[in-house]
Every structure is written in C-alpha cells, then in structure tokens.
Amino acid sequence: MGTQTVIITGGATGLGYAIAETFLHTGANVTLNGRTASKLETAAQKLQHPDRIHLVAGDITDSTFVPKLVDETVSRFGRVDVLVNNAGIFAVKPFLDYGIDELDQYLGYVRGTFALTQAVVNQMRNQGNGGAIINIGTILTFHSSQLSPSSAPIMAKAAITAMAKNLSFELANDKIRINTVAPGIVQTPLHDEIPQQTLNSFAKLHPLGRIGTPQDIADSVLYLANASWVTGVTLPVDGGVAAGGDGLNPLRQAA
Ligand SMILES: NC(=O)c1ccc[n+]([C@@H]2O[C@H](COP(=O)([O-])OP(=O)(O)OC[C@H]3O[C@@H](n4cnc5c(N)ncnc54)[C@H](OP(=O)(O)O)[C@@H]3O)[C@@H](O)[C@H]2O)c1
Numbered sequence: 001m002g003t004q005t006v007i008i009t010g011g012a013t014g015l016g017y018a019i020a021e022t023f024l025h026t027g028a029n030v031t032l033n034g035r036t037a038s039k040l041e042t043a044a045q046k047l048q049h050p051d052r053i054h055l056v057a058g059d060i061t062d063s064t065f066v067p068k069l070v071d072e073t074v075s076r077f078g079r080v081d082v083l084v085n086n087a088g089i090f091a092v093k094p095f096l097d098y099g100i101d102e103l104d105q106y107l108g109y110v111r112g113t114f115a116l117t118q119a120v121v122n123q124m125r126n127q128g129n130g131g132a133i134i135n136i137g138t139i140l141t142f143h144s145s146q147l148s149p150s151s152a153p154i155m156a157k158a159a160i161t162a163m164a165k166n167l168s169f170e171l172a173n174d175k176i177r178i179n180t181v182a183p184g185i186v187q188t189p190l191h192d193e194i195p196q197q198t199l200n201s202f203a204k205l206h207p208l209g210r211i212g213t214p215q216d217i218a219d220s221v222l223y224l225a226n227a228s229w230v231t232g233v234t235l236p237v238d239g240g241v242a243a244g245g246d247g248l249n250p251l252r253q254a255a
Helices: 014-025 037-047 066-077 100-127 151-170 196-205 214-226 250-254
Strands: 005-008 029-034 053-057 082-085 131-136 176-183 234-237
Touching: 005 014, 005 066, 014 029, 014 037, 014 082, 014 214, 029 037, 029 066, 037 053, 053 066, 066 100, 082 100, 100 131, 100 151, 100 176, 131 151, 131 214, 151 176, 151 234, 176 214, 214 234
Parallel strands: 005 029, 005 082, 029 053, 082 131, 131 176, 176 234
Antiparallel strands: none
8 A cells, every 4th residue: 555645624633633643653644624723733743744744724614615625635645545524523511502503513514524525535536546534423423421411413423424324335336435433532622621530530431441542543543544345334432332332321320
C-alpha cells in the first residue's frame, strides 16, 4: 500500500487529534478540519509534520464549505484514500428540554456528513481504486443510559450509522468500504464540563473497568481504514458495554 491521504473532520482535539497522530505515524498525509483556525494551528504544531499536514478551517454543517475540504486535499496531496467523519457536538439533556432549533443543529451534522461523504465518494470513484470511510458514532445509539439522556444527538448519530450500513452495499462494487466506530465514554474535551472525579467514576460503567482513551478509538479507526474485507460494520469500542446491555445503567443494576 502506498502513502494514504486521510481527511479528518473535527481533528484539532480529542479523538480527531489522536486519529491524526496515529495516521501520521504510518507516514500518511492528513487534512485536518475544524471550525477554529487557532485550534487547528496548535494541533498542527504539536503533531510536527508540516510537510504532511494540511489545515482546512470551516464548518462541516455549511454545505458551501464542504467541497473545499476535498478540493484542497486533492490540490495539496493529489488524492483522498480515507475519510474520517469525526466532527460532532453532544450535550446531555432531558427530552422535553431540547428546542427544535437544537435538534436542527445536530441534524446539521447529518447533512454535513452526507455532503462530505458524497464529495469524497465522487473523488474516490474518479481515482478508481477504492477507499475507506469511517464514521464516529456512539454506543449510546444501541445502549441507552439513564446517565445520558440525549435523544437529539443520538438521532444524528443513528442517521450516520445507518448511512454507513446502507452505503456499504451500494459502494462495494467500487471497493469503497464504509464502517462506523461506536465509542463508549472517552476522555476528551467533549466532557470538559463534567468534573474529572465524576468522569473517573464512569469507569465502573464499562466492564473493562476504565473509560476510554482517544488512542483506543484511533487504533480502531486505523484498523478499519486498512481492513480490506470489512464493510458495513458498526464496531463497538466501548470497554465491553455492548457485550452486556445494562452496563451504562447503574440504577437498573441496583434495582
Ligand atoms: N468523547 C466521547 O466520550 C465520545 C463518545 C462517543 C462519540 N464521540 C464522538 O466523537 C467525536 C469527536 O468528539 P471528541 O470526544 O473528540 O470531542 P472534541 O474534543 O470536542 O472534538 C470535536 C471536534 O470537532 C470539531 N467540530 C465540532 N463541530 C464542528 C463542525 N461543525 N465542523 C468542523 N469541526 C467541528 C471541534 O472543533 P471546533 O469547535 O474548533 O470546530 C472539535 O475539535 C464526536 O463526533 C463525538 O460525538 C465522543
């Protein structure tokens, strides 16, 4: 396999950053996206491979921005081999407290993921030798939690997870594979509002006894990028939550 070129949305922090670092270690070229240019520049400095990193600041929920991400990647590196649909937001809230405008905000990520995936598939088809697309979903789509009422963000995650399964058939003839990683709770800036002690206490919700690290997820993304006989899969990377069913529900366990 030659040098891979990878587009990572939401790549300045958390999972996206670890995914970028992991691909850079393999010698890949990486296009890093996020809304905040300064955060991207800080990330690029830490990642230390200016010759193989291209920064494209912009909002993936803006359909006029999305094609730029692919165009700039092709101008800089000549091709796209892997897309990681990682950018996302998440806020825990009771169902009746969500405004319809908030639901629209989450659904903007579905629209953005759809548009970017279309642009990348078009590019991969023109290249003619396949490719890999990996979505970052969540285990909460399959295992609800009393600790995380999150109907609106879960609707968005469920949509991109279903899209991956559906597209895996449609794109198989093109050797374009599309899979989803479904993480448990992972230590990232997404949880900055949660006190560290509370976050640490979530370790016991995962059978393997700890919350995840960004590297746990990055390893699975790298695997799926190169697993040439795997498509249409939703891979739980969740410390064992998916194996049980009630792991994320301490109240039910106690009942
Ligand atoms: N951490 C977890 O426990 C966990 C569990 C399951 C799933 N996930 C999913 O993992 C993904 C990564 O989250 P994370 O935990 O790594 O959190 P994070 O550190 O907050 O990373 C999210 C990144 O996405 C960028 N972003 C947000 N909206 C964007 C947009 N519209 N366009 C472009 N970039 C955007 C953010 O940067 P800017 O604000 O500068 O744009 C940020 O760097 C998310 O999709 C999240 O839902 C996380």
